[in-house]
Amino acid sequence: MEEMLRRILTSRVYEAAIETPLDAAVSLSACMSNNILLKREDQQPVFSFKIRGAYNRIAHLSSEEKKRGVLAASAGNHAQGVAFSARKLQIPALIIMPETTPQIKVEAVKYFGGEVVLHGASYSEAADYARQIIEETGMVFIHPFDDPLVIAGQGTVADELLRQNPGELDAIFVPVGGGGLIAGIAAYIKALRPDIMVIGVEPQDSDAMARSLEKGEPVTLEAPGIFADGVAVKRVGDLTFELCRKFVDEIIRVDTDELCGGIKAIYQATRSIVEPAGALGMTGLLKYVRESGCRNKTLIAINSGANMNFERLRYVAERTMIGEKLEALFAVTIPEEPGSLKRFCRDLVGERNITEFNYRLSSRDRAQIFVGISIRDSRERQSFSRQLSEAGYENIDLTDNSLAKTHIRYMVGGRSQEVQNERLFRFWFPETPGALVKFLDATRGARNISLFHYRMQGGDYGRVLVGLEFPEGNDPHLEERLAALGYRYREETDNPAYSLFL
Template sequence: MTVAERKNHDKGVFIDVSAAAQRLSGVVNETPLSLNTTYSELFGAIVLLKREDLQTVRSYKIRGSYNKISALMERDTKLNHVVCASAGNHAQGVADTAKKRQVKATIFMPVTTPKQKIEQVNMFGDQWVDVKLIGDTFDQSNDAAMAFAQRQQLRFIHPFDDPEVIAGQATIGLEILKQHNEPIDYLFVPVGGGGLAAGMVSVFSQLSPETKIIGVEPSGAASMGLAIERGRPTALAQLDRFVDGAAVCQVGQHSFELCQSGLTDVLTVDDGLVCQTILNLYNKDAIVVEPAGALSLAGLQQYQEQIKGKHVVCILSGSNNDITRIEEIREKALLYHGLKHYFLVRFPQRAGALKSFVADILGANDDITYFQYQKKHNRESGLAVVGIELKSESDFEPLMDKMKAQGFFSDYLNHQPELFSLLM
């Protein structure tokens, strides 16, 4: 083939990237592919970042939504109303497309969606969008959107499980190969529903088949890994929504069919490592990314031996991060590195007990960051929940030993999810 198109004859998935590139020409930004010195030095590789965080609507999602809606309008000149469901980036992509193509869009979002994201959708779509807040979760909102589209006989714009949406996302691959003249050894791609990863497979399988494509999922939403293990898209029994841009209960059929044969590997990464990556990018490179946007870079740690001396591309998929999440992100990063610990501490019911705890138990660099005390338990002692931040992970065992030796220790909470979640 001379263009980046792929036909999977066994599965019948056709991805027309060439047509998508023509539709998106002059509409989306050709985002930079930039060398990142920090991560290149850290891993001894040439690490390049594809900056979709700098895309219009601050994520790659505009590519798929614009290509899909434009293709529909080419086939149906009377199309004037579409429907979608999203908790964030897809909604913004559809809203921006609706305004550009002057098509009404009814966008369903969960009631729990942060106000900032709702305002962004209304800003990008202006008078062309109607936001409906229905359901406590994305799945409930999505069900309502699909039912509405069916009742009104309107076209539903899927966030990932659609060949034309995948083709729009695939144009990122064309840009990467145009921007980098040397062979790309590894491409790390964030995976949620699989639309972006499927798009990369579509392009690289034809134009750079030697490139190893590594999908990276959050450990609490590893739906692609489960699908590949089972041989079919399978709904997760539980879903952690922290990495909200990639928190998908079940990958799409189309994206699965492409990724099953095209991905070299699918990794899962801990939320804490994702959070540390967000902080690293902000503190060292002044780059703002959302949790899903940091997934690809977080995946490098598991491939640190394989990528030494190699040309590596990581896609930063978006920067729609709510500033109110920063403290939670910092907390998760500290927990991941073993620098933040929560305890139930037993304080003797006597004057000076807290002073003794600070002077005799805490190390010189330890810091109390959370303290909640109730003097109600019995005459001899009272329990307090205490959060302690350490400067070094090695300070944990001496702290624990001193607490036990002097009778302050009651329980350790970090490994008790139900209790610990009340503090986070």
């Protein structure tokens, strides 16, 4: 702890980074009955806290190391921090980025003076290639999180927090990816103010630190989620794990819908838009308040980054109400007869707002509708389902059904009387030219594509729904072909939303 404290206090971050403000979220504080503050790391020169650790590490290089140049493997904010820092120190910088990296991030790295090489379909492939280049050139690798000087640079956030808010402070909510930011903050806070809780926040599908702490050693995720791409790491650092094990009080997991709600909460408080990973702190804070019922506490959320793809905003807006627990989605069976829809809306929906309604005639006796209902909280969602059942309406709550929210809602009425022996799959295609052709080559043979749905959502991967028809019976080699293809996928043939609507 003493060594890390010394490194933080002697960091050279302010040659490149700024001391970011600690803003009060006045209206949100009143709504949540707590004093909520936002640490605005989204206002750094590269719109992320990553510049702190990157610059501190590079500034401490020897003269001989600086001549060799620096190299990083990153798909986002660390790459920009390294490029910016290297340019300021007049050091050559090479950044290896996956071919799936959004163009906005590639252009940002080039703007900050970094040379970009695109390689591989994932961060892991880019990192492997980076290690190969290091062996060939002798360039210095700048790790995104598992380095004492990087951690110390990120830890300067905590030093600022205690100076900006020297009085009462109950908890700090910190986004967690590889663990560099929370390791630095936690080590500093626990050295000076051990009474303050340091709480990490991770996506449910990228929870490498939470799993590692539960197991007692670093674990490797098979396929981290991609929505919060800034924290999508397979394995946390060895050093960051040890610091978190000693000094972090708790890790909160949040889902994608809750994360979208967190982005909206920050926008309403600051009129700024943060990236999904940047909103983790706020999302965890809101979840903590809802579940603990705490009142009159002083809580700080770290706004860690604002490198948001504009195209992703549509997806965020669609999922926000569910994330805020203000919308519920249902599949409801109603009689196919005159007046039945009116009765459903009048007698059951009542004063609630209908947020979405999808329907298409599928038979002459019953109709399946996909409906969104505005609610006040989760209890009302359960109450509405019971109300439907008591009125004789079969229903399925689809609010937590990812297939329904991502695809089915846009495809209601897609049932075919012609298709035979169909199996349904969800795929995550890399957003690169030739991805579909590669898929078609891998699945060629005694099968037919009977359904295909894709909608760009601004991420590194496209979400694709595919129906495969096997008129001559099942294909025993299908799983083998899909495994060789290498795309992440999940079979959804048994999903109730599929049987109801498709």
